Amino acid sequence: MTYTFNFDWIAQYWPVIVKGILITLELTFVGGVVGILLGILCAFVKLYGAAPLRFVVGAYVELIRNTPFLVQLFFIFFGLPALGVRLGELEAANIAMVVNLGAYACEIIRAGIQATPKGQFEAGVSLAMTRLETFRHVVLVPSLQRIWPALSSQLVIVMLGSAVVSQIAAEDLTYAANFIQSRTFRAFEAYFVSTLIYLVLAIVLRQAMAGLGVLIFPRRSSR
Amino acid sequence: GQHAAAAGLDAVEQRGTLRVAVPQDFPPFGSVGTDMTPQGYDIDMAKLIADKIGVKLELVPVTSANRIPYLQTDKVDLVISSLGKNAEREAVIDFSDAYAPFYNGVFGPKDSGVSKPEDLSGKTVGVTRGSVEDLELSKIAPSDATLKRYEDNNGTISAFLSDQVDVVATGNVVAAAILAKNPPRKPEPLFLIKNSPCYVGMSKNEPKLMEKVNAIVAEAKKDGSLDAISEKWLGVKLPEDI
Amino acid sequence: MTDFTLWDIARNLLLALRWTVLLSLVSFVGGGLVGLLILFARIARPRALRVAAKLYIELFQGTPLLMQLFLAFFGFGLFGVSVPAWLAAGIALILWAAAFLGEIWRGCVEAIARGQWEASASLGMSRFEQMRHVILPQALKIAVPPTVGFSVQVVKGTALTSIIGFVELTKAGTIVTNATFQPFTVYGLVALFYFALCWPLSLTSQALERKLNVSHSHY
């Protein structure tokens, strides 16, 4: 092999990488929190909402799940200005992440809710709670607990998918890699380093979600 | 080493084909026709070099992200992809003599009040990441100008047209092509950055190949064939300083 | 600048769509086969195999497919091994899909009641025979909906092969946009074609899921 790896550039470019990591984390965090909230809302509407609302949510979910994230991103960033909504690349990226995860989370959460025994709902209602109150206090937490692993996986997928936001000049981790390689022509090294960082982020994210799960969901203490 | 012996000019002649990385997303240097075949300044340049060496030409369409890895892993012999030069890049690959002018400048609405680099202060500038103008503008732009670096030319132009950036830095031919389409937002020339020419890229330490390419470029300048290419794609003759 | 008619744009995108379909088929079928191996390793008796499979899954689910493709194509090249683009794309997509499919299917295998393992063991079947005759036939049935669902991800995942030179649907869209400066028309069509390809798969998956749920409620 004639190619010799050279990582000297790190000394000069590490701020770009750190910024990239932070932005990737921001996108994942905002996408994760707001996206899951949106998913919960959509799941509720899809299960209990009025027919027209159900249709709108259904169309949204199908549209998002069956088209590439990149195209969605382009429409938000380049398309919305035509309608008078001009978003910065970070806002656009964040919104695209939320919209994307929201659709997937909706389906995952809906499945979790549907797996809730009917008796839980009836018990809530027969204690004079409204449907919304029953959903909020009785159905939601156990449903989330049921689908938490699936949701965590989806979040990792979305985090990795966020790489394409570099196309609209959002300065995430992939942007950092591309920026560095465009200056230094050290493509292998830049991609290798960013891949490793993604791997670490994915593992950390999974662990964090597991830890969060332990915090949110009660577990029986051993008898 | 061994590897080098099998590469370079000898390998090209032995193989009978010259493999060249060309852009597909950077008109007028490289784009496609309605039949998706590559066309543009860089493609004609590649044809010229292959002709002169006397071998067949194999065009390999590349992006800005993968053009150098193609070269480094010996999947192409030359990169003719409107490459600009800087010191860091020269540490990794070798550059021939310049084969094309690249007049780049900053373009934007007339009323943007920009007429020199200092005026970019506080403005948002769209530019294609890794392009010649990216390298140049990064050097001269004031520190409080925001550079938005898009993946490809299309991103940069779309960003300008959709009002995501105040002005763009790009080739004057690119700007002219857009102006010709009479868009709602017009990229009028504001100021010229400089003529920062394009070079042919090749693996390091291929003296024979370098010599050959430089000779072909020099001859093409002399016999007017490069002028012809320039006129075809850029609408003007090759400038004196190339 | 060449002038593209709407038909030119659509025609070129449709031609590129062939690559999307072909790559999807290759990665889905190949990923299925390798995924089966991953599944077997993941639930094998020897700990080493299980751990290896787990690491494999972590690696391929934890890094961007784009980087996997890049490293598969150019990484070997660094060592002087020339891997053609179609092979690199095939390998990377297959390994990536296998990680996801293996994990999806493991869930399905684990959903089969323990009693089925015990009953078949107590009839003297070996672990492989148990899998082959008792567990897999049942697991595959419940695995169909999520598997079809994942095929949508595969279709969309093939877009990333442009990093190693494939002009599939998304890449063709970028190229044509750069020649036409009509991003809305082009990406609108791109989205439409993806939707036309993926939506039937989604619908099938949902329909199968519903059907399965119904048959479950009999128990």
Next chain:
Amino acid sequence: MSLIAITDVHKRFGENEVLKGIDLDIAKGEVIAIIGKSGSGKSTLLRCINGLETIDSGSILVGGVQLSSEEKQLRDLRQKVGMIFQQFNLFPHLSAGRNVMLAQTVVKKTPKAEARKIAEEMLDKVGLAHRFDALPDELSGGQQQRVAIARALAMKPAALLCDEITSALDPELVAEVLQVVRRLAEDGMTLITVTHEMNFAREVCSRVVFMHLGRVHEIGPPAEVFGAPKTPELRQFLGVN
């Protein structure tokens, strides 16, 4: 005036007419046992009283108010009439105490501290004050059912509907739950229980309702119903000839 007045109630599921005209008046403080074969419509009747099923015709008045399917009104009704299920249906993510507190804070807007006091009181009433913080998973079936009773009681209902609340329990656990119900009856709670425990029905109830094919087939004080069943269907059900 009767607390619950059921008049000519009909209910069908598709083709299947499950309730074929039920008339039943229940006074405050009464303890009613509903018995009958599987499928005779016992659960459906209870669920109709609680508004979990809508009725097709007839009327149900609770405390003089007509039952409708209007949400707000249903909520009022359900504060007056609690229900306990065969499968307990405790909320698995909440401790026993929080199970009892939840509806108070959500529905009645009782302040947390007060809700907690009431929850402790109710758990004490069912003999589980010491398991306030236990999750449902950590409780035996009998304990879970007692928490469910405490949960319903915390809403201070005027009447309690119990649907086979002991049939998911092991025999040894049945006694502890019945003990609790017996005490409620003594305290004057209005109780309507579907039950298979004939001894319980005999000893505790003021009236026994025998349902058959979607109708109230026989009704009367336990001594009468068990001691001198009039219809052959009831005799067959009781296994006497």
Next chain:
Amino acid sequence: MSLIAITDVHKRFGENEVLKGIDLDIAKGEVIAIIGKSGSGKSTLLRCINGLETIDSGSILVGGVQLSSEEKQLRDLRQKVGMIFQQFNLFPHLSAGRNVMLAQTVVKKTPKAEARKIAEEMLDKVGLAHRFDALPDELSGGQQQRVAIARALAMKPAALLCDEITSALDPELVAEVLQVVRRLAEDGMTLITVTHEMNFAREVCSRVVFMHLGRVHEIGPPAEVFGAPKTPELRQFLGVN
């Protein structure tokens, strides 16, 4: 020589020692009933004999061969000792007949045609020859359990382990399954059954084993165990004083 010889078997799950030294010899043709409270280790003992659980110490010999955890040997053992489960565990994707054929063709490499003949024979033995092509879903619980018995019998085992094979069944279906087991016993099959059916144990078994807290607490012919229980634990279990 005894067919199954169990010597000082210990088994623990984590902290919990479930079997605390079991000694038991079973001769060919014996019919043994194992009785005892829930949690006393009955199922665990059966599962150990069949190699579904590994033992921590002691030894189990079947037909003179020591039980190990080696795969090949386990397979041989399991061809000698069949097991039937409370939950039937039929393969839901195969018809009744194919359920009975599967292990023969896979494990013993019996040719299809012959396996089919044996399957028909075995289904006939349990009175289900006419349901050869029915899927498990289409059979009643009692029929499913009888298919499970036929499936075990088709491997021509020397002994059969039955773990509460009637407790998932409605009372009316219990009889049909017990009838089949009774006939097996009469035919000389070695049977070890965990059961709550005391009448069955009394009438059919040669010996009754009472397990308590992980030990064989009392053992003897049914007349002795049921007629004159020696220990207070057994007396309590049987409800006699």
